[in-house]
Amino acid sequence: MPAAAGRPVARAAVPADAEGIIALRSELILPEPLDAEWAALCSARLARRLAPGGDARAYVAEVPDGSLVSCALGLIHPLFPAPAYPEGLAARVHAVATRPEFRRRGLAREVLSALLDRLQADGATLFELHASEEATPLYRELGFAADPALMRMTRLGGPGRRIEEPTGRVQFPQDSYASSVPKSTGSAFVLFTDEYNRPVQLRATYSQVHPWQLPGGTMDHGERPWQTAQRECREETGLRVQGPPRLLASVFGLPGAAWPFSTTGCVFDGGRLTDEQIRSIVLDPDEHDAVRVLPLEEWKPLMPPQDFARLDAVMTARRTGTAAYFDSWGWGDS
Known part of the structure; x- marks a missing residue:
């Protein structure tokens, strides 16, 4: 890398520069x-x-007497490949430093840019760093972006070792963070009653554990809950639910043996159906084989306790006008 006269020369580092x-x-x-012992090590x-x-790459800038006045050090490490980094190599920018008297000459930008080019040439397709506030503008100009959802944590092993509180954030692969958070499936349902305020439910052909259910189901990709409720209701009953949506309950269930993810559901008010509308319901035989209309208490012996408790909460929300929060639904037999 040619340098202007009198300007420190930037070059690739060699082991003697360590x-x-x-x-x-x-x-x-x-x-x-560092004390002398740790510096030597x-x-x-x-x-x-x-x-x-080796797995280290560095660029340095030196003055005529051979002293280093600026450096950028990166370490390459393997990780599982992903579409965004198919080579499965990540690079962490471990140190960027310039002596105060040589700052504002573009040295940090020069050695860091050269380092990033070298790391990319060596196959790294993911770059991480822990940035100080002072250096953040330079890193942003070179393509780095902060992720406020991630935090840096440090664990030091051994008795008597003091753990320092983190002073900033470090960037991690987005898919690594995504794989660490809980997974949840979304669903949406519609409560219909007849003109006497008796719940209308469908008998499922695919579940003996949860036999009686409200029209509804799992959200498709790109759907919002209200869209799911309308689509599922139309598919399962032939009825079209008109808006605007009125939320009756938010329902949450933890993962269970029957399903490995948590479930988050919305129950919307479908209004009161006439006898003629109830008779017009057309079931999908692959999912349901009966429609029944009963007073609330008569549903109790026909349903698992948690299913009835959910139905009761939804009916109470309809009666009081206050949406219910129900988080004790699950995939068990009770």
Whole structure:
């Protein structure tokens, strides 16, 4: 990389630069400088990692006497491949430092840009770093973006070791974070009653555990709950539910043996049906084989306790005008 006259020269680092890189990191980045023993240990290890076949890459800027005044150090590590990083290699920018008297000359940008180009050439397709507030504008200009949903945590092993509180955030692969959060399926249902306020339910052909159910089902990709309720109701009964939507209850269930994900559901008010509308219901025989209209209490012996409790909560919401929150539904037999 050619440099202007009198300007520090930037170049790829070699193992002999390890001591200078560690010195810059110790003096300018760490909250407390390394003592001589730790500096020597880190320098020896970094020298091995900068050697051919190692996992470290670095660029440095030096003055004529050979002293390093700026550096950018990255470490490559493997991870599971994904569409966004098919090679399965990530690179962490471990240190970017410039001595104060040489700042504002573009050195940090030069060595960091060269480092990122080298890491990409070596197959890294995911880049991570822990940025200070002062350096954030430079990293943003070079394509980095913060993710406020992720936090940096540190665990130090061994007795008597003090764990420092994290001072900032670190970026992680988006799919890694996504795989760590709970999974949930969405569903939506419609409560119909007859003109005497008696619940209308359908008997399922596919579940002996939950035999009587409200029209509804699982959300499709790209659907909103109200759209799901309308679609499922039309498919299962032939009835078209008119808006605007009126939410009666939010229902939550934890994962169970019958289903590995939690469930989050909305129950909407479908209004009161006339006898003629009830007789016009057309069932999908693959899902339901009967329609029944009963007073609320007469449903109790026909349903598992949790199913009846949910129906009771929904009916109470209809009567009082206050939406119910029901989080004790589950996939068990009770």
